Amino acid sequence: KLNKWVSGKDLILHTIGDIGVDGALYMAMEFEGETIASLPMSGRLTMCNMAIEAGGKNGIIVPDEITEHYVKGRAKREYKFYSSDKDATYAEIKEYDCSKIPPTVSCPHLPSNTKPATELSSVTIDQVVVGSCTNGRIEDLREAAGIIKGKKVNPDTRMIVIPATQQIYLQAVKEGLAEIFVEADAVFSTPTCGPCLGGHMGILAKGEKAIATTNRNFVGRMGHPESEVYLSNPAVAAASEVLGRIGTPEEVI
Known part of the structure; x- marks a missing residue:
């Protein structure tokens, strides 16, 4: 069972922290087990989204009822589910006790440079980004909104929220999250994509630090080559925004 405030983002950051950014180079990463089976689709999509950050060609999860429920409401043509062969062989198998994984943060300048969020309380931040293709689903926005509701963005920081799609944007408006x-x-x-790739709307200046729910934190990824990007889940990002430094939800709610 996952600890409170731990999500698919933490599972994939923990995994990348273990195997490195080339640990699955040119391979497929398959995720399975009791924890994966209980993950909502949003968490599964986040994990598969970041397989590339371990060098993987793709991330896959055996389809089940959760998958079918998600696909049924979206597919516009017939679909078919595929699973790995029962006698399939793997280059390597990694097993983790997910009950021991804490809210995890990737520090500059690699997704594999991971630490528990609780060890980074001395890191002040200038910007928080919640959203993107990695963590911009409605569940992610709900989580961040639940933490920041009734509070204010720290006066020394700025916060940018980016829904992943127009549909999610509209749903966030209807639910009052916006x-x-x-x-x-x-x-x-x-x-x-905005600030995630250093494109626009949230470019970091020299010396600035951001914590983001995006997927990469390479040198200069979000702006100036002397800026820094930390990666986290939406709950940690929202809590950090209130605190003005990297922190955990328990500190603000």
């Missing part, structure tokens, strides 16, 4: 973010003095954006 209002929560705006009332907290955050910027609620339309879907865009």
Whole structure:
């Protein structure tokens, strides 16, 4: 069973921290087990999204009822589920006790440079980014909104929230999540890659630090080559925004 405030993002960061950014080079990463079976689709998508950060060609999870429920509401043509052969061989098998995985943060300048969020309380931040293709699903926005509701963005920082799709954007508006973010003095954006790749709307200046729910934190990834990016789940990112430094949800709720 996962600890509170631990999600698929923490599982994949923990895995990459273990095997390295080339640990699955040119391979497929398959995730399975009791914890994976209990993960919502949002967490599964986050894990598969970041397989590339371990060098993988793709990330796969055996389809089940959760998968079918997700696909049924979206597929516009017939679909078929595939699973690995029962006698399939693997280059390597890694097993983790997920009950021991804490909220995890990747430090500059590699996704594999991971530490528990509790060990980074001395790191002050200038910007928080919640969203992107990695953690911009409605469940992610709900989690972040639940933490920041009734609070304000730290006066020394800025917060940018980026839904992954127009559909999620609209749902966030209907559920009142956009209002929560705006009332907290955050910027609620339309879907865009934006600051994740150092494109626009949140570019880091020299010496600035950000904590983001995005997928990469290479040198200069979000702006100036002397800026720093830390990667986390939405709950840790939202809590850090309130604190003005890297922290955990328990510190603000």
